[in-house]
Amino acid sequence: MRCIEVSLPVPLFRTFTYSVPEGVAWPIAPGSRVLVPFRNRADIGICLGEAEPPEGVILKPIKAVVDSVPSLPEALLHTARWISDWYAAPLGLTLRSMLPTPLTQANTPAPAGKTQRVVRIVTELPSLLQREQTFARAKQQRAVFELLEAQGGVAPLEALRVQANCSAGVFTAMAKRGLVEVRDEVMQRDPFAERAGVAPPPNPSAAQRDVIDAILRGEPGQVFLLHGITGSGKTLVYIEVLREVLRTPGRSAIVLVPEIALTSQTVDRFRGAFGDAVAVLHSGLSDGERLDAWQSLRRGERRIAVGARSALFAPLEGVGVVIVDEEHESSYKQSETPRYHAREAAIVRARAEGALVVLGSATPSLESWERADRGQAIRLSLPDRAGGAQLPPVQVVDMRVVTKEAVAARNPHAPFDPMLSVFSPTLLAAIESRLHRAEQSLLLLNRRGFAAYVQCHACGDVQVCPHCSISLTYHRVPEALVCHYCQYQHDMPSVCPKCASDKLQRRGLGTQQVEKLVAERFPEARIARMDVDTTSGKWAHTQILDRVGRGEVDILLGTQMIAKGLDFPNVTLVGVIDADTGLNLPDFRASERTFQLLSQVAGRAGRGPKGGDVVVQTRMPHAHAVQHALTHDFLGFVREELGARRHPAYPPFVHIANVIVSGVHQRATAAAATEAAEWVTQLMKRQGLRDLVLVGPAPCPIDRIKDRWRWHFLLKSSQPKLMTRVARYVAERCPVPKDSELRLVVDRDPVSLL
Numbered sequence: 001m002r003c004i005e006v007s008l009p010v011p012l013f014r015t016f017t018y019s020v021p022e023g024v025a026w027p028i029a030p031g032s033r034v035l036v037p038f039r040n041r042a043d044i045g046i047c048l049g050e051a052e053p054p055e056g057v058i059l060k061p062i063k064a065v066v067d068s069v070p071s072l073p074e075a076l077l078h079t080a081r082w083i084s085d086w087y088a089a090p091l092g093l094t095l096r097s098m099l100p101t102p103l104t105q106a107n108t109p110a111p112a113g114k115t116q117r118v119v120r121i122v123t124e125l126p127s128l129l130q131r132e133q134t135f136a137r138a139k140q141q142r143a144v145f146e147l148l149e150a151q152g153g154v155a156p157l158e159a160l161r162v163q164a165n166c167s168a169g170v171f172t173a174m175a176k177r178g179l180v181e182v183r184d185e186v187m188q189r190d191p192f193a194e195r196a197g198v199a200p201p202p203n204p205s206a207a208q209r210d211v212i213d214a215i216l217r218g219e220p221g222q223v224f225l226l227h228g229i230t231g232s233g234k235t236l237v238y239i240e241v242l243r244e245v246l247r248t249p250g251r252s253a254i255v256l257v258p259e260i261a262l263t264s265q266t267v268d269r270f271r272g273a274f275g276d277a278v279a280v281l282h283s284g285l286s287d288g289e290r291l292d293a294w295q296s297l298r299r300g301e302r303r304i305a306v307g308a309r310s311a312l313f314a315p316l317e318g319v320g321v322v323i324v325d326e327e328h329e330s331s332y333k334q335s336e337t338p339r340y341h342a343r344e345a346a347i348v349r350a351r352a353e354g355a356l357v358v359l360g361s362a363t364p365s366l367e368s369w370e371r372a373d374r375g376q377a378i379r380l381s382l383p384d385r386a387g388g389a390q391l392p393p394v395q396v397v398d399m400r401v402v403t404k405e406a407v408a409a410r411n412p413h414a415p416f417d418p419m420l421s422v423f424s425p426t427l428l429a430a431i432e433s434r435l436h437r438a439e440q441s442l443l444l445l446n447r448r449g450f451a452a453y454v455q456c457h458a459c460g461d462v463q464v465c466p467h468c469s470i471s472l473t474y475h476r477v478p479e480a481l482v483c484h485y486c487q488y489q490h491d492m493p494s495v496c497p498k499c500a501s502d503k504l505q506r507r508g509l510g511t512q513q514v515e516k517l518v519a520e521r522f523p524e525a526r527i528a529r530m531d532v533d534t535t536s537g538k539w540a541h542t543q544i545l546d547r548v549g550r551g552e553v554d555i556l557l558g559t560q561m562i563a564k565g566l567d568f569p570n571v572t573l574v575g576v577i578d579a580d581t582g583l584n585l586p587d588f589r590a591s592e593r594t595f596q597l598l599s600q601v602a603g604r605a606g607r608g609p610k611g612g613d614v615v616v617q618t619r620m621p622h623a624h625a626v627q628h629a630l631t632h633d634f635l636g637f638v639r640e641e642l643g644a645r646r647h648p649a650y651p652p653f654v655h656i657a658n659v660i661v662s663g664v665h666q667r668a669t670a671a672a673a674t675e676a677a678e679w680v681t682q683l684m685k686r687q688g689l690r691d692l693v694l695v696g697p698a699p700c701p702i703d704r705i706k707d708r709w710r711w712h713f714l715l716k717s718s719q720p721k722l723m724t725r726v727a728r729y730v731a732e733r734c735p736v737p738k739d740s741e742l743r744l745v746v747d748r749d750p751v752s753l754l
């Protein structure tokens with residue numbers, strides 16, 4: 001009897017054996033999709049290879065082999081097995097996440113684009129002055145306009161009408177005035193297909209050439225860590241390496257970027273260099289478009305896959321090089337099963353393919369830095385900016401002093417001007433001079449909304465989410481209190497729900513408030529805000545960035561989104577409104593994240609011949625993350641931060657797994673977490689696992705999200721193999737009551753402990 005081992009997309013750590021009836025072509029290549037009977041229905045599984053017929057068991061036969069060419073090439077199967085092992089994720093779920101959705105469904109519906117009536121802004125009104133002139137007394141039009149803007153400039157008409165609570169006539173009136181257009185659109189078209197590529201600079205510099213040559217001399221599977229400062233021209237290095245590798249017929253390449261919409265400039269350069277050989281895999285693709293892109297890669301019609309995390313699973317054969325740009329970005333870690341880190345999985349896939357790996361960043365992760373220290377990656381560096389540009393000087397402003405001076409100088413009878421505690425005179429003067437010279441400014445505040453929380457001045461009560469242990473953020477447009485974890489919303493109360501006082505205060509600064517202050521101060525400035533709230537439209541990011549590129553924006557204000565890879569020569573000022581937002585988070589990476597964010601955003605200034613300046617406002621000027629960012633001193637930061645990770649040991653010196661137990665009932669969750677931790681402790685004793693440390697259990701820093709209480713404990717070990725065994729053992733066997741609603745999750749190499 002002929003049998004095969006099949007992996008099915010179920011949350012079980014096992015595979016299944018099926019028989020193969022006569023008449024089915026034999027052998028069936030591993031990686032092929034097969035249709036099999038499973039739990040009274042037909043399901044798509046992946047053939048892993050031939051299996052021994054088990055004794056005394058009657059096997060069910062497969063129904064069909066779906067693929068003529070295996071959907072998953074050998075190297076991807078290998079990568080899937082590694083992910084499944086390392087991250088303790090069931091193999092079937094891992095394999096499923098590698099394929100486009102339509103290929104994982106037994107009866108594939110043909111996905112088609114739907115048309116929909118949409119409203120789109122056609123005339124931007126970025127300055128306050130323009131708005132006031134345009135709308136004058138047309139309040140409703142202004143509200144609709146701002147609502148639309150907050151959604152990235154385009155929204156389905158009906159949804160917008162309901163939200164704005166207005167008649168469709170308002171849209172018609174606005175369309176007549178040329179402010180918006182109303183039309184039927186296929187919602188999911190692929191704007192990347194329409195974008196023109198951008199030609200890369202013609203010739204690498206000597207420094208770039210050296211790096212390119214060093215990479216091309218690498219043995220198959222060699223990992224390079226390219227530490228190139230901001231603006232050093234890493235993109236051109238990637239492009240030249242690809243060009244060389246792709247000269248060999250049959251070779252292909254993968255380029256990973258943190259998020260396509262935020263890195264459209266980089267993507268445009270790859271398209272400029274390689275044109276149609278590039279398949280851009282982005283989250284805006286419809287199922288059908290994604291499938292098309294996937295198939296063109298599988299057939300070898302396109303040889304370069306560019307995309308975020310999951311582009312690592314591009315079904316290419318003969319991969320010769322894998323690039324991981326901005327390798328320090330935490331978005332490379334997937335936050336649900338399989339919880340893989342694309343950088344680590346990239347290295348595994350590249351080894352299986354005999355491909356080169358280039359991890360690039362101006363602020364490499366400590367994990368990668370230490371990998372090079374251990375000799376498992378070759379460090380290369382680009383210590384200077386390309387084209388003769390210089391790193392901008394960074395000026396630090398101690399906001400404690402600024403506030404004190406403002407309070408002292410204040411007229412005691414005048415109301416306190418919030419501007420004074422948000423903007424230092426230094427930063428205001430810097431922005432003003434940019435406006436005079438028609439240069440652009442970037443302002444970073446890593447907190448969206450208007451005010452971080454609302455507190456009653458009388459009783460001190462803070463408005464919190466009823467479903468999460470998180471205070472609600474006040475949003476002004478549209479006005480609401482919003483939970484940033486579960487999106488719960490309710491109206492801003494007029495009095496304190498607890499003591500009925502009407503002294504509700506909005507505290508903690510958010511981007512909406514900064515936008516308002518900047519607009520009031522510089523009414524003629526064209527301002528764009530970029531944060532989650534202005535970019536809910538799939539292409540909003542790209543649209544905003546394109547406007548900046550065309551010089552239609554004077555001040556771009558935003559959260560960490562604006563810190564990523566942007567390359568605008570006319571940006572001569574970067575202002576950090578508050579450097580401290582992430583410093584005090586209860587996470588061992590808080591300093592590293594802050595250093596990266598500050599260095600990256602500072603690196604957006606002075607990339608052109610006009611040079612640039614950076615102003616960093618902080619109340620913690622002595623924090624080492626801030627100090628080292630001021631001097632662009634990555635090495636100094638690394639030395640100090642690595643020292644701090646030794647005792648108590650944290651990555652990169654030890655492997656960790658975060659075991660999270662969650663449930664609806666607080667007590668049952670705590671009990672289950674305690675029991676699970678006790679179970680692991682017993683296991684450690686029984687097996688004499690000395691190189692394993694358990695820390696906890698304790699409530700998670702955010703101990704309730706979406707109505708679920710959360711507890712966790714950490715496992716630490718310096719031995720990766722031991723960690724693999726234990727993580728799997730815990731994920732599979734830990735005695736959380738199976739039929740209850742309690743859930744246990746093992747997050748190995750977590751990027752966040754919140």
Ligand SMILES: Nc1ncnc2c1ncn2[C@@H]1O[C@H](COP(=O)(O)OP(=O)(O)OP(=O)(O)O)[C@@H](O)[C@H]1O
Nearest residue numbers: 201203204205230231232233234235386387565567
């Ligand atoms: N050899 C070169 N000659 C002239 N200009 C160059 C050269 N190489 C790169 N550049 C230009 O330098 C600028 C910065 O390059 P790039 O965006 O690749 O930097 P980067 O290293 O990715 O920086 P970051 O980490 O800040 O994103 C770009 O405008 C690019 O066109």
Ligand SMILES: [Zn+2]
Nearest residue numbers: 465468483486
């Ligand atoms: Zn919530």
